[in-house]
Amino acid sequence: MTGSVAARIATGLAARKQVPLAAHAELPEGTGRPDPVEVLAGQDATRLPELVPIRYGRMLASPFAFFRGAAAVMAGDLAATPSSGLTCQLSGDAHVSNFGVFASPERRLVFDLNDFDETLPGPWEWDVKRLAASIAVAGRENGLGRKARAAAVRAATGRYRSAMNRFAGQGDLQVWYAQAGADEVEAMLKARADKTKQRRFARQQAKARTRDSLxxxxxxxxxxxxxxxxxxxxxxxxxxxxxxxDADREDLEFMVQDLLAGYATTLPADRRHLMNGFRFVDMARKVVGVGSVGTRCWIVLLYGRDENDPLLLQVKEAPRSVLADHLPGVLRPNHRSEGERVVTGQRLMQATGDIFLGWETAEGIDGLTRDFHVRQLRDWKGSAAVESMDAAGLRLYGTLCGWTLARAHARTGDRVAMAAYLDDGKVFDAALTEFAESYADRNEQDYRLVARAARAGRIEVRSGL
Known part of the structure; x- marks a missing residue:
């Protein structure tokens, strides 16, 4: 960031004068906002028609599942909320289930954001508001009362705020190297003397370490x-x-080899050398996630030394970000492809990443050209069962997500100005708590609208998958 520390602090203070912290409690009236059914249907046009009913089936499993899949709906709502004018690289979909553990290249288990399909530079508040709202929605799903939900939201936003203040006082390299490893999480649990959660986290770590290519x-x-x-x-x-x-199998294998060769060029030289030692074996289309269902996603099986040395890659379509229509052009980088957009955002925001992370633009079996991003299918990946957390667990998990999001934002935004804007008080925490409850109400209304559309036959739903 350019400018003296004093000038950057002044920027944050001026932004707070223009948009007071209490203003972030506002959720503009829904009058005149697009029909959520139409917003979601607009995404269906580029998706595989036979898979779209599965997407609606997964979204209608619960209000929390709906929230996970409705990033496009919330993007439009966030665009109407007050903004400080301070920006950073956004995840674009920073709900609580998009955080988790995975392996660093040094084979250390780390906790971080793990979904960047919607990433773009934008107002930092949008990510924090999506995180806060997701906690309120998940808390309702878990049967938690309003006070317990509010405590969890305040814990997450308060941790975001305090972490940003701390990062503001650190040097650029110190911020860049900051990460939340499994050891740090264990230390936090020990500090709280929570033996039950320590044992649960130990089991989750052990399970995550078994989730690899083999x-x-x-x-x-x-x-x-x-x-x-x-x-x-x-x-x-x-x-x-x-x-x-069957007659097209040979042509398809040549196509996949070309895709992998092109993707390999987006890797650093050492990892490109590693990748070039693997050969193609098989490929399959896979349904993943909730909101992503219907986009093209492939898993590719490769062998290294022999069949006991497998590598499974996930090649996932990268459509246009749901944030793009709501951001000024000056904030949208001129990437060569949507796949590059996703990978660039991930590399900027994650403290450490998958060694096989890359992108490619390729022609599919339907003859159309699309953008993809590539990573390992599994590499010690694990996520928390947010839907079953008790009040203490959700509050603790929210603090970890809040710190992690602040660290990602501090790497790419003006952390000094953002910390000055946030102040060291609790006005922002209270405002986000109010916003989160209001948005949880709206999410339930949208969920009922889409469920009604399904009953009326406006959308086709396939449940249980």
């Missing part, structure tokens, strides 16, 4: 005619051989 390989493949292939589990997992005639 585990996925054993679970997702089987021997067919003497060859190891990805096992069909339609419609959630469909080998590419089931999607195209």
């Amino acid at each position: 585990q996925a390989y054993r679970k997702l493949t089987s021997v067919v005619d003497g060859c190891r292939r990805i096992t069909a589990d339609p419609p959630l997992l469909v080998p590419v051989g089931h999607l195209v005639p």
Whole structure:
């Protein structure tokens, strides 16, 4: 960031004078806002038609599931809320289930944001408000009362605020190297003398460490005619051989090899060398997530030394960010592709990342060209069961997410100005608590509207998948 520390503090104070902290409690009236059914249907146009009903089925499982899939709906609502004018790189979808653990290149278990499909530079408040609202929505799902939900939201936003103040006093390198490893999380649990949560976290760590390419390989493949292939589990997992005639298999393999070769060029030289040692074996279309269902997502099986040295990559379509229509052009970087946008945002915001993270633009089996981002399918990846947390667990988890989000924002925004804007008081925490409850109300209303549209036959729903 340019300018003296004093000038940056002045920028934050001036922003607070223009947009007081209490203003962030506001959620503009829903009058005249787009119909959420139409917003979601607008995304369906570029998705695989046969998978779209699964998306609605997953979203209508609960109000929290709906919230997870309705990032496009909330993006429009956030654009109407007050903004300080201070920006940073946004996740774009910073709800509590988009945080989790995974392996660093040094084989250390770390906690961080793990979804960047919607990433773009924008107002930092948008990420914090989505996080706060997700806590309120999850708390309702868990049967927590209003006071318990408010305590969890205040814990998350207060931790975001205090962390940003601390990062504001640190040097650029110190902020860049900051990360939340499993050791730090364990220390936090010990400090709270919570033996039950310590044991639960230890079990989660152990489980996460088993979730690697070898585990996925054993679970997702089987021997067919003497060859190891990805096992069909339609419609959630469909080998590419089931999607195209046998006669096209050779052409398809050439296409995949070209895609992988192009993707490899987006990796650093050392990782490109590693990637070039693997050869293509099989490929399948996979249904992932909630809001992403219907976009094209592939898993690719490769072998290194032999079949006991597998690598499974996830090649996921990167559509335009849901934030793009709500941000001025000056904030939208001129990336060569949406895949590059996702990877660039992830590299900026994560403290450490997947060694195989890259992107490619490629022609699909339908002959159309699309953007993709690529990472390992599993590499010690794990996430918390937010929907089953008690009040203390949700509050503790919220503080961890709040710190993590602040660290990601501090890497890419003017942390000094942001800390000066936030102040060291609790006005912002109270404002976000009010906003979160108001948005949880709106989310339930939208959920009921979409459920009503399903009953009326406006949208097709396929549940239980």
